[in-house]
Amino acid sequence: MATQTETKNNSFILSGPKNIIYEDRPVPELKDPYDVLLQVNFTGICGSDIHYWQHGKIGDYVVKDPMVLGHESSGTVLETGSSVKSLAKGDRVAMEPGVPCRRCVRCKEGFYNLCQDMAFAATPPYDGTLAKYYVLPEDFCYKLPEHVSLEEGALLEPLAVAVHITRQSNIKHGNTVVVFGAGPVGILCAAVAKSLGASKIVSVDINQERLKFIKKFAEPITTTYVSQKISAQENAANIIKENDLGEGADVAIDASGAEPSIQAAIHVLRKGGSYVQGGMGRDECTFPIMAACTKELKISGSFRYSQGDYQTALNLVSNGDVKVKDVISRKVSFQDALQAFEDIRDGKGIKVLIGGPE
């Protein structure tokens, strides 16, 4: 295998079921006058990367050909297309990894996350960002202010997911919020809810280490609850009682995908409350539909991010509202990327960043 110094665009590739290789890929070119060529500096690992690695598919997205993994990245501008106005060589940017078609009705309405022809990094058949170089259009690059590091820039992707989830919930100042799941997304949802003025946040998980982390991360208004092997209604009743939630929470977010959490979330809400499905688990689950009906709950899905979310995420980091640096468990070099994948697969750490190839 060629050493890194001999390769032009060393890439971290899922070549077959559970099989990762490093391969030199052609350096991408600027195709459109609005394109920007980036050198990738940091990439965080997402559950979806792990899932494609371990299972080869997520729903209808099936990995048929070798695919570069990774999509939570930050980079540095190397070259800009002739129409690029806001970026120049040397600028450090956060990279929004999904480029929609810009022509369909969803795109024009601003719901570009729902574009049928979305080209999303590391969702088959599109290559991801775990390479030396990557090309993105100018408006999908967010210039980082001086005081925001490239490491923090790589955290904007999961933070934008959390921003979108909380936006879907229509959370209002003073609301009480219960977040099920204390993984990276759950942690960031709690932090975003806090920045939006939530009066109480309860984080729910079975993992006490993670709960300890989230309590500190979104203090002082965040309390925790350890899910027990009792009915969903009982877990919900406990959460309400222990946290003085009155008739129930205003907002419940599932960032776990786990059936018991989804059920407890419905039961923890007050009448007229809002539920957002952010977590991804089994395709189907047993769902308390009658409670949803009689309590007149507003139920939304949430998928990636749309208009304004990435910028909001940048603003939250830039003005210190969400200290994403604290979520980074460790950094590894590009050659040690597989190790990082194995750690995340085994539940070690929260967010691990992989440095770009030098």
Add this chain to the structure above:
Amino acid sequence: MSEQNQSFILRAIKDVAIGNISKPQITDPHDIIVQIGQTGICGSDVHYWQRGRIGDFVLNSPIVLGHESAGVVTEVGSSVKNLKIGDKVAIEPGVPCRHYTVFAATPPHNGTLSKFYKTASDYCYKLPDHLTLEDGALCEPVAVAVQICKVGNVKAGQTIVVFGCGPIGLLVQSVAKSYAAKKVIGIDLSQSRLDLASSVLNSADGVFMPPPMPKKEDGTSHTTDEESEHSAKVAQLIKDKFDLGQGPEVVIDATGAQSCIQTGVHLCKKGGTYVQAGMGRENVVFPITVACIRDLTIRGSIRYTAGVYPQAVDLVACGKVQPQKLITHRYKFEEAEQAFETVRRGGEDVLKVMIEGVQ
């Protein structure tokens, strides 16, 4: 030598001429070329011709005029899926390059009064066979009317009052009716236009001509306060005449006239919605306290947004909105300047003036 592309060009203020510009070439795989068949004239075209600017949009170099058009597709880019050569299309004239917006016949961008016009395929909507190119061109003002109703949140069962029975006012009334509004009232100073609303287009369930202010005994002109007071009185007259109770759900101004704007705001019920669609003076005397204490929602409406143009085409296609009834004059391409002159002089008898495409 490039092929002829005869166009109606605004060279400078009050200086129009028919000239030749280069025939557009497809450069983006999603583009199409349309041979323009019909173009309606809008007040903005006349305004650029006479004044050379509208607000921040200033004429600095010649532009082709026109933006309310329909035509036949003559060429398609390699990625175009929704249209083929020979299709009749209504053209939505504002194409964002998807990083920022470009609107036809708004300086510095050329309009559609040419033989050939290039645009993005997703901004062209295929017309069903039974619609003519005139219908297609009229989809543009219908889209403006649909947007106004969208912004005003017009819904079934509501009472809507529309100030102005010009093309936009009449089309707003029609669109509101197609949304199953319970009662649509049209206001204008011209009896013939009110008749259009109540009897020809059947766009209004009731029409009203506001009485003028009585002349003062001492012959002096009215003060601003007296005008405002009169506007409030007219609003009450309208409420009484049509049994509007506290007021209509939505009031739309399609005149831009100060007196209508004032009357319109006074007419709103508590919590109602007022939409400013008409364009007149940039600054007017506005009943701001009424707006405040009645918790009104006041919105401006401009052009159209995603999904609106196709809706307009549908409304025309199924006959719920009949913009062809607004056509009062038709001209050939060589007579374009006369067509513009007709719109400029205006008058009760001038509604929608159409210019045929280059033959």
